[in-house]
Each structure stands twice: as structure tokens, then as C-alpha cells.
Amino acid sequence: MATLEIRDLHVTVEADNSTKEILKGVDLTVKQGETHAIMGPNGSGKSTLAYSLAGHPKYTITGGTVTLDGEDVLEMSVDERARAGLFLAMQYPVEVPGVSVSNFLRTSATAIRGEAPKLRTWVKEVKEAMERLNMDPSFAERNVNEGFSGGEKKRHEILQLELLKPKVAILDETDSGLDVDALRVVSEGVNRVRETGEVGTLLITHYTRILRYIKPDHVHVFSAGRIVESGGAELADKLEEEGYEGYTKGGASE
Amino acid sequence: MAEAQNSPTLESARAGGPLPVGSTTAGSIAVAAESTVATRMSAPPSFDVTDFPVPHGREEEWRFTPLERLRGLHDGTAVATGEGVKVDVQAPEGVTVETVGRDDARLGKAGTPVDRVAAQAYSAFEKAGVVTVPKETVLTEPIRIAVHGEGGVAFGHQVIELGAFAEAVVVIDHTGDAVLAGNVEYILGDGAKLTVVSVQDWDEKAVHVAQHNALVGRDASFRSVVVTFGGDVVRLHPRVSYAGTGGEAELFGLYFTDAGQHQEHRLLVDHNTPHCKSNVAYKGALQGDDAHAVWIGDVLIEAKAEGTDTYEMNRNLVLTDGARVDSVPNLEIETGEIVGAGHASATGRFDDEQLFYLMARGIPEHEARRLVVRGFFAELVQQIGVADIEERLIAKIEEELEASVA
Ligand SMILES: Nc1ncnc2c1ncn2[C@@H]1O[C@H](COP(=O)(O)OP(=O)(O)OP(=O)(O)O)[C@@H](O)[C@H]1O
Ligand SMILES: [Mg+2]
Numbered sequence: 098m099a100t101l102e103i104r105d106l107h108v109t110v111e112a113d114n115s116t117k118e119i120l121k122g123v124d125l126t127v128k129q130g131e132t133h134a135i136m137g138p139n140g141s142g143k144s145t146l147a148y149s150l151a152g153h154p155k156y157t158i159t160g161g162t163v164t165l166d167g168e169d170v171l172e173m174s175v176d177e178r179a180r181a182g183l184f185l186a187m188q189y190p191v192e193v194p195g196v197s198v199s200n201f202l203r204t205s206a207t208a209i210r211g212e213a214p215k216l217r218t219w220v221k222e223v224k225e226a227m228e229r230l231n232m233d234p235s236f237a238e239r240n241v242n243e244g245f246s247g248g249e250k251k252r253h254e255i256l257q258l259e260l261l262k263p264k265v266a267i268l269d270e271t272d273s274g275l276d277v278d279a280l281r282v283v284s285e286g287v288n289r290v291r292e293t294g295e296v297g298t299l300l301i302t303h304y305t306r307i308l309r310y311i312k313p314d315h316v317h318v319f320s321a322g323r324i325v326e327s328g329g330a331e332l333a334d335k336l337e338e339e340g341y342e343g344y345t346k347g348g349a350s351e
Numbered sequence: 352m353a354e355a356q357n358s359p360t361l362e363s364a365r366a367g368g369p370l371p372v373g374s375t376t377a378g379s380i381a382v383a384a385e386s387t388v389a390t391r392m393s394a395p396p397s398f399d400v401t402d403f404p405v406p407h408g409r410e411e412e413w414r415f416t417p418l419e420r421l422r423g424l425h426d427g428t429a430v431a432t433g434e435g436v437k438v439d440v441q442a443p444e445g446v447t448v449e450t451v452g453r454d455d456a457r458l459g460k461a462g463t464p465v466d467r468v469a470a471q472a473y474s475a476f477e478k479a480g481v482v483t484v485p486k487e488t489v490l491t492e493p494i495r496i497a498v499h500g501e502g503g504v505a506f507g508h509q510v511i512e513l514g515a516f517a518e519a520v521v522v523i524d525h526t527g528d529a530v531l532a533g534n535v536e537y538i539l540g541d542g543a544k545l546t547v548v549s550v551q552d553w554d555e556k557a558v559h560v561a562q563h564n565a566l567v568g569r570d571a572s573f574r575s576v577v578v579t580f581g582g583d584v585v586r587l588h589p590r591v592s593y594a595g596t597g598g599e600a601e602l603f604g605l606y607f608t609d610a611g612q613h614q615e616h617r618l619l620v621d622h623n624t625p626h627c628k629s630n631v632a633y634k635g636a637l638q639g640d641d642a643h644a645v646w647i648g649d650v651l652i653e654a655k656a657e658g659t660d661t662y663e664m665n666r667n668l669v670l671t672d673g674a675r676v677d678s679v680p681n682l683e684i685e686t687g688e689i690v691g692a693g694h695a696s697a698t699g700r701f702d703d704e705q706l707f708y709l710m711a712r713g714i715p716e717h718e719a720r721r722l723v724v725r726g727f728f729a730e731l732v733q734q735i736g737v738a739d740i741e742e743r744l745i746a747k748i749e750e751e752l753e754a755s756v757a
Contacts (some may be wrong), residue, residue, distance in 0.1 A: 154703065
């Protein structure tokens with residue numbers, strides 16, 4: 098069973114000629130089949146955690162370990178991490194000029210699966226996955242994320258999640274910028290992947306709204322670069338009522 | 352992609368006069384009483400090199416070009432050597448291939464040299480090549496002209512003439528190492544159709560400066576595909592004018608500028624005849640320190656050229672730091688009685704965020720870069736519409752990617 102283990106993770110960024118510590122000792126274990134929600138106020142370091150796990154070059158790991166099934170993730174390059182089974186649905190997906198969605202998806206699937214998917218079954222697979230996410234077939238011929246609306250970008254991220262079938266999926270604010278319909282469609286996509294029981298999900302969010310569609314097994318409150326409280330789904334209800342104030346006072350904006 | 356784009360319509364050009372253009376470099380649409388394309392050249396067109404002063408680099412037409420790397424083509428110090436270039440012409444049956452002297456009456460009909468190097472080439476060549484496709488001859492095989500540099504200095508002149516309603520594809524390959532200046536003329540009779548693919552696949556030290564003049568007959572169509580990969584300095588000047596109404600010109604270009612290379616494409620479409628069309632689309636990818644691409648797109652719609660329909664576009668993809676693009680579209684309109692006129696220029700970067708995104712989907716770095724470049728060029732290649740040329744270009748791009756995008 099695939100397990101992502103994060104131990105005492107410390108991460109810094111370079112900003113204005115100074116080094117700023119963003120993550121200050123994160124501990125978290127995500128097992129295949131589990132869904133963990135990470136909730137926290139703006140600027141608490143949620144995206145930093147997501148990017149650091151995926152290997153974004155802007156973030157420097159200054160301490161701690163991350164392993165996937167015992168393998169040292171921090172030693173791997175960005176593409177190696179993806180091929181090892183990590184997937185990051187980004188808060189702000191990037192536009193890639195000149196590369197069509199269909200070409201991108203196929204190249205990516207080829208890299209992740211280790212061989213090119215058979216063309217006939219692949220075309221069908223993509224088409225059906227797009228239909229389930231209410232994506233117009235014309236998206237396949239557009240350039241990756243170029244001119245996509247916020248909601249379209251998020252659907253495109255979940256499309257990749259469905260096609261690439263990672264071991265651990267990190268979804269960074271996949272819910273933000275979505276209207277209710279889009280939120281439902283995207284959540285259904287995430288749930289389809291979860292129902293296979295083969296993915297561990299790390300759902301990063303600011304709002305509890307998405308948790309009505311995607312039921313987490315565990316909820317973690319993130320503040321000032323670390324997990325400050327963990328609990329079951331009921332913790333989300335508490336946050337819904339009380340907000341983050343109890344956690345941020347005197348902590349977050351140091 | 353941090354892209355600046357512009358495609359002003361004629362409406363805006365009419366209403367506002369000169370428009371600021373939001374491209375990464377300068378560009379303009381001018382509603383001019385008199386052509387500034389003509390007035391900004393440092394001397395009027397001439398076949399005689401002595402009519403042009405030696406450029407010092409600040410002239411409008413030379414300001415982007417590294418004169419010191421032209422190996423003397425611009426100042427008369429380059430002298431033809433015996434072993435300059437070897438030219439091999441293979442033509443299907445029905446085509447006449449000749450080598451003629453300087454006084455042959457068929458030379459110099461499509462256009463006149465507009466700068467010192469083109470005039471130098473015209474003043475210095477000894478023999479010219481003339482390839483003729485007789486009227487109503489429709490070729491099913493391309494004419495192939497292989498120009499191979501043998502390490503010397505050469506001045507060349509080539510004429511390709513199609514009689515009325517003739518149809519041909521010409522592929523000109525440039526390989527090897529040379530310092531070459533030349534003029535190429537394309538003369539299209541009424542209703543003729545010519546596709547020319549000029550591939551600059553030079554070795555890394557080569558210097559190649561050439562003016563291409565196309566004279567498009569009534570209802571004729573000319574399609575030029577310029578592909579520049581190699582060379583130290585390549586400066587090409589494709590120019591089109593029309594000999595009758597109903598002519599069409601499509602000018603496509605592709606360049607891949609590597610570290611240290613200077614690749615300059617200066618185009619001019621002179622709408623000097625009513626009811627003609629032109630479409631210009633050039634795309635370039637750059638990578639490495641001091642890779643420098645220059646694209647000048649001049650389109651002139653003369654007062655008499657009613658019913659003109661023209662569009663020009665240049666796009667650049669900068670893959671690494673240290674590369675530089677100068678892209679200057681320039682549309683001059685002397686009559687409002689036209690069908691359409693527009694231009695667009697955009698330079699985008701392939702940046703670390705894009706690379707991260709692709710790699711986060713399992714795609715290795717070198718593959719990610721290739722994916723982007725291949726996709727960028729594919730859009731253009733698909734417009735060419737000649738299947739075997741498209742295939743060859745894709746193969747060529749793959750080869751270039753293999754060699755340079757590591
Ligand atoms: N590349 C960077 N350069 C400088 N500062 C950064 C960088 N990335 C993150 N930070 C800073 O680190 C802190 C945490 O940012 P992060 O994006 O991880 O927060 P977040 O919890 O995802 O917030 P949000 O809810 O707004 O998405 C912020 O103060 C942010 O400004
Ligand atoms: Mg965030």
C-alpha cells in the first residue's frame with residue numbers, strides 16, 4: 098500500500114534578498130485510499146507544502162524527510178516524482194504555448210505509464226474522461242491552459258488526475274474560483290478517482306464548501322507553516338463555524 | 352506565455368494614423384502619403400555596388416546586423432575565391448537549366464538590389480543560373496538546387512522563371528561552409544504557381560546574405576517557405592511585387608536561432624497592383640547566449656493597389672535567457688480601398704513555470720522543451736499545404752531539436 102510520509106519538513110524561499118522560512122516542521126502521513134483535508138488561512142503555507150512535495154525549484158528544503166513507499170522523494174527530480182506516483186493539481190495551472198492538450202496528455206501518459214498508450218483506446222479514454230468532466234471536445238486541440246477560464250483550468254487538472262492515476266494526489270485549492278456546478282463536476286471527478294481506493298488524496302483548501310462533496314477521513318488545520326490540529330471530518334464543521342481565528346492569533350503573521 | 356500581441360484592423364489604422372503597437376519591440380502602421388519604406392533606405396535601389404556607401408551600422412537597414420561578422424561582404428573586402436560554393440541543379444524533364452553570362456537579358460527583371468551587399472553580389476557574380484519551366488508545364492517532381500559551401504567566398508545569381516500556367520516546386524538547400532552573397536529571382540508568368548523552399552542548413556561558421564525578388568504575374572500564386580537553422584550570420588531579404596492583378600503571395604518562415612547565431616529575415620511585400628493578396632507568417636525559436644533573431648516585415652499598399660488583402664504575422668519563442676529578438680512589423684497604407692490589412696507580432700518565453708508544469712506531469716526536461724518547440728512550429732508547418740514538404744520540415748525540426756535542445 099502506497100504511503101507518503103512527511104517528517105518535520107522545513108522549507109524556505111528567497112524573497113527580497115532574504116531567506117524566509119515558510120514551512121516550520123510539517124508532519125503528515127497519507128496512505129493509499131485515504132483522504133486528508135488540509136485547511137488553513139491565506140499565506141499559511143499550504144501551496145508551499147504542495148509545491149515542495151512536487152519539487153518546485155523555488156522552494157528550498159532545509160530539513161526533514163519525505164518518502165513515498167520508503168523512497169526518498171526529495172532526492173528525485175520533478176519528473177521522477179511524477180513518475181513515482183505523485184500528482185499535484187495546481188492552484189494556478191500554467192499556460193504552455195504551442196502545446197495542444199491532446200499532445201500534452203499523451204506525452205504525459207506515455208511518460209507516467211512507461212509506454213505510449215495504444216492510440217485507439219487512448220482516444221476513447223480521453224474522450225470519455227472529458228465528457229464526464231463536461232469538457233467540450235474542442236479543448237483537446239487548444240493549447241494547454243491558454244485562454245482557459247479559471248474553472249476550465251481546474252477541470253483540465255482533474256482530467257489529468259483521472260488519466261494519470263497517481264498513488265498520491267495533492268489538490269491545491271482545486272475548489273477555488275469554481276461556481277457550484279463546476280465544483281460538483283470537479284468533485285465528482287475526484288471522487289471517481291478516490292473510489293478506486295488506489296489513491297491517497299491530500300486536499301488543500303481554504304473553504305469547507307468542497308468538503309460537502311468530498312468527504313475527508315482526516316482534517317488538518319494548517320497555520321503559520323505547520324499543522325496545528327488534526328481530527329476527523331467534524332473538525333471541518335468546527336472551522337466552518339469558528340473560522341481560523343482561534344489558530345492564527347499571535348501565530349500566523351510573524 | 353507573457354505575450355504581447357497586436358493585430359490592428361484597417362479601421363483603427365484609418366481612424367488613428369500611426370498606432371503604437373504593443374509588441375515586444377517596435378512596430379507601426381502608418382497611413383503614409385509617401386512610402387517611408389523607400390525613404391529610410393540609405394540609397395535608392397541599384398545594380399551597381401558603388402551607388403551604395405559602405406554601411407557603418409547605424410543605417411535603418413543595417414542597424415540590427417553585426418557588420419563585423421559579414422566577413423567583408425558589406426565593404427568590398429570579400430573577394431570571390433575559386434572554391435566558393437558548388438551548385439547542383441536537378442530538374443525533371445521539360446525544365447531548362449542554364450548557366451549564363453552577366454549580360455543575359457533575363458537577369459535582373461524581378462527586382463533591383465536594395466542594399467549594398469545585394470548590389471555587391473550583383474556587381475561581382477561571374478555566371479548566373481537560369482532555370483526555366485516552360486508555359487503550361489506542370490511538374491510533378493520538385494526541382495532541387497543544392498548549394499554546398501566549400502569554405503570560400505562566392506557571389507551568386509539565380510533566376511527561376513515559370514511560363515504562364517506552369518506549376519513547380521523548387522527546393523533550395525544550403526549546406527556546408529561559405530561566405531555567400533547572392534540574389535535570387537522568381538518570375539511567375541500569368542496563372543503560374545510556384546512553391547519555393549529555401550533551407551539554410553549551413554555549418555556554424557557560414558555567412559549568407561541574399562535578396563530574393565519575386566515578381567508575381569496576373570492570377571499567379573507564389574509561395575515561399577524559408578527555413579533557417581544554421582550559419583553564423585544569415586540575412587535574407589525576401590521581396591514580392593506583382594506584375595498583374597489577382598496575384599497571391601504566401602511567405603512562410605521558420606527559424607531556429609542557437610547560441611551566437613544571427614538570423615535576420617527582412618520581408619517586403621509591395622502591393623503595387625490592385626486586387627492582390629499576401630499572407631506572411633514567420634515563426635522562430637531561440638535559445639542560448641547571444642542568439643539573435645531579427646524579423647522585419649514591411650508591407651506597402653500603394654495608392655493604386657485597391658482591393659488589396661494582406662496579413663503578416665511573426666511569432667517568437669524564447670527558450671532560454673540571453674537570446675534576443677527584434678520583431679518589427681510595418682504596414683504602410685496609401686489607399687483605404689482595400690479588403691483587409693493587419694499584422695501581429697508576439698514574442699513569448701518558455702519559462703521555468705512552464706517547464707515545471709510539464710515535468711510535474713512526468714515529462715523529462717529535454718522532452719518538455721522539445722514538446723513546446725515542436726508544437727510551436729507545427730502550427731505553421733501545417734499551413735504549407737504540400738505534404739512531402741511538410742514531412743521533410745517536421746523531420747528537419749526533429750533533427751534540429753535532437754541536436755540542440757538537450
Ligand atoms: N516564491 C515565493 N517567494 C516569496 N514568498 C513566497 C513564495 N512562495 C510563497 N511565499 C510566501 O510564503 C507564504 C505562504 O505562501 P503559500 O502560497 O504557501 O500560502 P497558502 O497557504 O497557499 O495561501 P493561499 O490560501 O493564499 O493560497 C506567504 O507569505 C507567501 O507570500
Ligand atoms: Mg495556496
